[in-house]
Amino acid sequence: MENKKAKNAFENLLARQDYLVTQANELAKAFGNLKATEHKILDYCFSYIKKEDTADTVYHLTLQEILKHLGLNASGENYTRVAGALNRLHEKTALYLQLYKDDGTPFIRMTSLFQHIDIDRNGDVEIKYNADIAPYIFQLKQQYYSFNLIELSRVRSKYTLIMLKLWNATVMEKWSNFNDPHRKLPDLYLNASLEKWESWFLGYTVDEKGNKTPIRWSAGRFKKEALGVALNELAELYPKSTITLTPDKRGRRVVGYTLEIRQINTTLDTNTVVIDGKPQPPRVKGKQGVRKEEKSIPTNISEKVAEYNAEEQTELSEVEKLKQKIAELEAKVNSKPKEVKGLFDDADLKKSEKKITDNLDKMTGKSPQDLEQTELF
CATH class of the missing domain: 1.20.5 (Single alpha-helices involved in coiled-coils or other helix-helix interfaces)
Known part of the structure; x- marks a missing residue:
């Protein structure tokens, strides 16, 4: 029975790879605080939404399906890992919505993405989205972005996922299907302040009282560890793109960034990423397909x-x-000389001996020879 369930879950997963993940553009900029695994699970949850769904729709999936989507084996440790990721996903998807009263007065509503996420002992998962965010995910007619789930599943870094969604949500032209052999991606021009870029990619922290604090990095660290990582991976995934990131400065201080992505028609191997006027070295594959930066x-x-x-x-x-x-x-x-002669030579020694003998004669009236022959008793 369990093998049959696993087979059905796997076949269901393969069938879902062409489903579109559809969200409002505002949601593309709202979850910078999520990790890569949480982003991928969220995209998988969004892939269940259909155009005809309403805020009352309840969605059912399994932990095993999510494991397959993430490329993880069905071990107890991985089940616990995915369940924990769903828990964090529920906690970290709080949203602030700007709404308007009937008289036009604006107000902020603090809500969350999910109304509930239920997990039972068999690994079945039930999801219901919050009715407050229904206009952002249901019956979308204009401002939305969409991807094939398989296109998002091949991304490694969370920063690349966010950049990919920003790219799709910003352009007016919609992306063609991932399986289209003649697809052409739209060009992108995106300019924003450093604070906005950081809010999109880093998110915020929440203290014990529920207060949000935006995460801030130095401009150099943010460029290297967030933007640089995302753009280098985009260059791998979309090699027919030229990517240019230019800092906006006020004096020597970086206050923002301008990103331009353009499509090119070439078969040449070239540096496609230019950051702050400097071409970035290409990333090469290491052992077992793990990519690493080429050591120069x-x-x-x-x-x-x-x-x-x-x-x-x-x-x-x-x-x-x-x-x-x-x-x-x-x-x-x-x-x-190897032989040591002593303190005196022979002449000096003879003179000293004669002087000592004369003194003894005067004191005793006897010669030294006589003294040697005298008995003590």
């Missing part, structure tokens, strides 16, 4: 080698000098 050799490597050799030569010359000094000392020592 520093341009001043010859200078470093020359400096190292000069230091080596200096150290060796100092050693040679020390060896020469030791050799000179050894030569001086070896030049001295």
Whole structure:
């Protein structure tokens, strides 16, 4: 029975890969605080929505389907991981909606994306979206963006997912189907302040009282770890695109970014990403398909080698000098006679002996020879 369920879940997953994930444009900018896994689970949940659905529609899926979508095996650890991701997804999808009263007075409604997410012991999941956000996800007629689920599932970084959604939500032209062999992506021109870019990609934190605090990074870190990661992966996924990111500056301070993505018709291998006027090195595949940045050799490597050799030569010359000094000392020592003569030569010793003998004669009236023959008792 379990094998049959797994087979049905897998076939159901394959059938869903061409379903469109459809959301309002505002939602494309609302979930920067989600992680990549949470983004992919959210997109999978959105893929169940049909144009004819209403706010009362309830959706049913399984943890096993989500595992297959994420490419994970059905282990107990992964079931727990996905269940935890659904829990965080419910907690981290709070929304602020700007609405208007009947007299035109604007107001802010604080709500959330899901009304509830139920998970039972068999792994069945029930989802119901909040009625407050129904205009953003149901019966969309104008401002929406859409992707094939398979197109989103091949993305690795959460920043790339967000950039892809921003690209789709910003342009007026709608994206053609992923399976279309002649598809041509629309060009993009997107300009925004640094604060807006960070709100789209980083989101916010929530304290114990429920207050939201926007996450802020330095401009350099944000460019490298968020925008750079997203644009380099986009260049891999869409190699016929030229991507240019230009910082907007006030003096030396970065206050925003302008992103331009244009389609090209070429078969040449070239750097397609230009950030701050500098072409980015292409990323290459490592072992087992894991992509990593190609390590480049520093341009001043010859200078470093020359400096190292000069230091080596200096150290060796100092050693040679020390060896020469030791050799000179050894030569001086070896030049001295091996037999030590003592403090006095023979003439001096005889004079001293005679003087001592004369003094003894005066004191005792006897010679030293007589003293040696005298008995003590």
